[in-house]
Amino acid sequence: MLKDFTEVVEAGSRDQKLLAAIDWERLPKHVAIIMDGNGRWAAQRGQPRIAGHRAGVEAVRAAVDTGARLGLGALTLYAFSTENWKRPRYEVDALMRMLRKYLRLELDEINRQNIRFQTIGRIQKLSSSVRDEIARASDRTASNTGMVLSVALNYGGRAEIVDACRGAVRKLEASGRSIDELNEEEIDRELYTNNLPELDLLVRTSGELRISNFLLWQIAYAEIYVTETFWPDFRRVELLEAIVDYQRRNRRFGGLKLVVNAK
């Protein structure tokens, strides 16, 4: 089955071969991507870091389009971490401008693909112009029933866990229960990702072997895929490679039974 790729994939291409190898019954429900390597991509070309971020927008488009065509339940993209404020002001401003522009330009297409847009992270800290654009995109796509696209902005895994614990403890207190009764499910329900399926696959580009404060709670049993490709060069074929690789893994979740992705 070629899903919804017939109009965009050429016969005999690597994309087509990968699509033919995918087991549609065992697609990851939730894929998250640490989009890394924009600066190094630009440096390789003797260009300023911001040129790398600009080129990275095309990779975002490709990933969103591919995720939607595959029929993923959720795609979560790490765009700005709680630590990224340490970067020079002009770089931070450029990233925020690009985000606004992306949302303005892509909203029709996102909506057309039945994608529901949301953000995760402490967006209160973002400027009101960015928050307005986020609200517009979230509202416009709120009733869509396809893939949930979450963009992580001013996101930190530790901050998320702190926020979730606060929420869970508040509920405990309100119902007069003891703190000793607090359990994993209650914290899980307070995470920013509480409306998303379990994280199955985490992709990181640019070869770095670290998590950089992304989805720390959700990563417990996610499969991790690292590619050397810098984010601006990441295209459909790379995402398909990651999914095919994921489907070859044996996921055991600590048990012995092969609950597998392998055929």
Ligand code: IPE
């Ligand atoms: C990822 O690329 C984009 C963001 C973190 C916003 P980088 O800007 O981190 O690029 P490198 O890692 O310096 O190459």
Ligand code: IPE
């Ligand atoms: C992680 O990349 C954050 C995003 C992709 C938004 P970084 O480039 O900020 O991470 P480190 O500094 O290499 O760990």
Ligand code: MG
């Ligand atoms: Mg980086």
